[in-house]
Amino acid sequence: MSSPTKPEPTCLIMSLPDEVVVDIIARVSTRFHPSISAVCRRFRSLVASPELYKARRSLLGCNEHRLYVILQSFGENSETRVYNLRRKPDGGHRLVLVSSLPAMPHEASFVVDGSRIHVFGGFSLYDRRERNALSIDCRYHTVQPLPTMPKRMIGTPLAHVMDGKIYVFGYTNYYNKVTAVFNTLTQTWEPEMTKPRIELRHVLNGPDGYVNSIVYDGTKETKWETEWMLKFNKWKSVCVIDDVFYSYDCLYNKLKAYDTKLRCWSEVKGVKTLLPTNKSLVWWPRVVNYGGSLLFLYQKRICRIEEHWCAEIALERRQDGEIWGKVEWSDVVIVGDFCLIESLVATF
Structure with missing residues (x-):
C-alpha cells in the first residue's frame, strides 16, 4: 500500500495580519527589504507602505541612517552625481556611485x-x-x-x-x-x-x-x-547636534562646537590625531549629523592624488561642560578629482 501523501507545510507568516507582518519587517535591516519585496506582491506592498518607515521603525527605534554625498567631477564631461557610503567586506568604508x-x-x-x-x-x-x-x-x-x-x-x-x-x-x-x-x-x-x-x-x-x-x-x-x-570667514559647513553647532575651523585646524546657551565656541577634545598636521591639506571640509554622531568629511592631496576622507566621531559632553570626541573609524572613501558639493543623511 502506498503511504498517504503528506500535506505541504504552510508558511505561517502568510497567515498573519498585515499589521503583525509590518511589525516583523520593521525589525529587519533595510538592506534586506529588496529581497523581502521579491517574495510576493503582498510583501512588496507592505515594504513600500509609509506606515513601515514613518511609524513602526521610528516607534521601535529601528531607524537607520545613510550618508549620501553629492560629488562633481572635473574635466570635459563634468557631472554632478550621487554617491552612497557603504561598508566594505574588510570592515572599511567607501563611497559608491548610485548608478x-x-x-x-x-x-x-x-x-x-x-x-x-x-x-x-x-x-x-x-x-x-x-x-x-x-x-x-x-x-x-x-x-x-x-x-x-x-x-x-x-x-x-x-x-x-x-x-x-x-x-x-x-x-x-x-x-x-x-x-x-x-x-x-x-x-x-x-x-x-x-x-x-x-x-x-x-x-x-x-x-x-x-x-x-x-x-x-x-x-x-x-x-x-x-x-x-561666525567670527572668521574661514568657517564653512555647520551641523546641529543636541542644540550644539559643530564646524571645522580652517584657520586653526580644529573641530569646534558652539554652545547656544553659553554663546561661545570651544574646541572638541580628543580628535587632534584625526586632523592632518598641515591645515593647508584640508579641502572641502564638511560636518554632518549622523544619528547623533558627527561625520567629518574632507579632501586632501598627497603627491597629486586626491583622497577624500570620512570619519565618524562619537560625542560626549562631560560634567565640566567640555565636549569630547571619540573617533569610531576613519577611512579614505574615494580617490579622484572631485568637488564635494553636499553631504546629507537620510533616515528610514
Whole structure:
C-alpha cells in the first residue's frame, strides 16, 4: 500500500495580519527589504507602505541612517552625481556611485527630509534653463519630478526643512529676493506663507558657504536678516547636534562646537590625531549629523592624488561642560578629482 501523501507545510507568516507582518519587517535591516519585496506582491506592498518607515521603525527605534554625498567631477564631461557610503567586506568604508540615479543639476540646492532628498533649481550643462524640482527616494534609489517651482531662481537657492515644509530662498534676479514654500505632506507649492512670521532658527549653509540665520516676515515684503554668527570667514559647513553647532575651523585646524546657551565656541577634545598636521591639506571640509554622531568629511592631496576622507566621531559632553570626541573609524572613501558639493543623511 502506498503511504498517504503528506500535506505541504504552510508558511505561517502568510497567515498573519498585515499589521503583525509590518511589525516583523520593521525589525529587519533595510538592506534586506529588496529581497523581502521579491517574495510576493503582498510583501512588496507592505515594504513600500509609509506606515513601515514613518511609524513602526521610528516607534521601535529601528531607524537607520545613510550618508549620501553629492560629488562633481572635473574635466570635459563634468557631472554632478550621487554617491552612497557603504561598508566594505574588510570592515572599511567607501563611497559608491548610485548608478540608478541620473546626473544632478549643477548649482542646485539639496535638502533631506526623512528618506527623501529634494533637489531645487540648478541647470544642466546642455540646458541653461532652470530644472524643475526633483525628489530622490533613498529607499529604492529612484527619482521623480516634483511640481514646477512657482518662481524661477537664479544661482544656487537656499533650502531648509521645518515643520513638514521646505522653505526655498533665492533670487529672481540679482536684486529681487523671493521665497517659495513646498508642503511635503500635500506635495504642492503654497501660494504664500501660511503664518505671518516664521523664523528659521537652525543654522543654514548659504550658497557662499558662510553661515546665515534668515528671517522671513510675511506681514510686509520679504525680509531677509543675515546674522554673521561666525567670527572668521574661514568657517564653512555647520551641523546641529543636541542644540550644539559643530564646524571645522580652517584657520586653526580644529573641530569646534558652539554652545547656544553659553554663546561661545570651544574646541572638541580628543580628535587632534584625526586632523592632518598641515591645515593647508584640508579641502572641502564638511560636518554632518549622523544619528547623533558627527561625520567629518574632507579632501586632501598627497603627491597629486586626491583622497577624500570620512570619519565618524562619537560625542560626549562631560560634567565640566567640555565636549569630547571619540573617533569610531576613519577611512579614505574615494580617490579622484572631485568637488564635494553636499553631504546629507537620510533616515528610514
